[in-house]
Amino acid sequence: MSKTEKKDTKSLIMDLAENAIIEGGFNAFSFRELAAQIGIKSASVHYHFPTKGDLTVSVLRRYKDNFASELPCVETSHASANQLLNGFIDGFKTKIVDNHNMSICTMLTTDVRQLPDEVREELADFYRIKLNWLGSVFMLETGMDEKQAQIKACQMLASLHGASILVQATGDVEKYEDAVGYLRQ
Amino acid sequence: MSKTEKKDTKSLIMDLAENAIIEGGFNAFSFRELAAQIGIKSASVHYHFPTKGDLTVSVLRRYKDNFASELPCVETSHASANQLLNGFIDGFKTKIVDNHNMSICTMLTTDVRQLPDEVREELADFYRIKLNWLGSVFMLETGMDEKQAQIKACQMLASLHGASILVQATGDVEKYEDAVGYLRQ
DNA sequence: ATAGGTTTACCTATCAGTAGATAGATGAAA
DNA sequence: TTTCATCTATCTACTGATAGGTAAACCTAT
Structure with missing residues (x-):
């Protein structure tokens, strides 16, 4: 067995x-x-x-x-900020976009008005975790302050989620890289 | 009457x-x-x-x-590319985000598997229109080629849609500007 | 101008299917 | 013997959709 x-x-x-x-x-x-x-x-x-x-x-x-x-621990992982960010972008593509899906967060967010309160809170917390992790990566090497890092985190997370919407609606997987490529390197 | x-x-x-x-x-x-x-x-x-x-x-x-x-006609309107793009970003905010909504496209895209074929096609066409308009704006003043303009269009459209998701899930309207601000000027 | 037919915009009644949820019974395992 | 995991049976509510009826408005040919 x-x-x-x-x-x-x-x-x-x-x-x-x-x-x-x-x-x-x-x-x-x-x-x-x-x-x-x-x-x-x-x-x-x-x-x-x-x-x-x-x-x-x-x-x-x-x-x-x-x-x-x-998620790799930002402090203890030996990866560079760019490696961590690229990993995040690639992971989103591999686990979600390549399977012709959207993230569970995106799916539940559009249902947000019909969700029981506890689900809504859990969902908001999930976004918080993602934004905080991304924020801490952006602060890693650059001397970026926290506010600026949170802005970059929002920008990046929005791009990934939006890109998956574009892919899902058009059926064109290449639009993912078109939409998020600018975030790399 | x-x-x-x-x-x-x-x-x-x-x-x-x-x-x-x-x-x-x-x-x-x-x-x-x-x-x-x-x-x-x-x-x-x-x-x-x-x-x-x-x-x-x-x-x-x-x-x-x-x-x-x-949508302003890109050829005949006397607006600059930057004015047109800022208008698009502002319009999305005013008509959608400020009303605590997401775009009708986003909403239907997450339901795409349950949609009748005709709806799916209509939806895909809507995205095409948006991408083409944005693409033609990006080609307006810069000498950007069509491929590059389409990439920029994808990037921008993904950012707007993704930003509205972030706002809807967290309840924090400011995240819109955080996520799309980089597109301005 | 009006009689006869047609179309419009609604109605009542009903269908089969599905939803989330609950009460209460059963048998097996601890 | 109690707990666990499942069952049967059932409830109320709602879904999209259809059949068939009705009254008024509209058209057209006499």
């Missing part, structure tokens, strides 16, 4: 929900659908996650924690 | 649908809801727009045509 043989149902539900949110946002999945994919009933999904909000929060929190843990 | 006194039902439906799409995307409105807001029955909305796809196409096409007609 390989160690990935048997995954517990709870994680399995989260895996499927995560995928569904990435593909269609908060309204694009249902308890019934998730249950059917696993081979259980929708009531059993409710056992693990009482409400849709609970499930979405769990998915988003897990995704965010995983994302944060994969 | 003022001349705006009586609007025909069809346009009224489109007005409400447009608003709903801007606020929540393709899944955020129903025939019943629109009908209730006007004071008619959902079947009557179906009379004007047989399917949800038809209604969405009509709304998007009207929005796009109106948008296109409001």
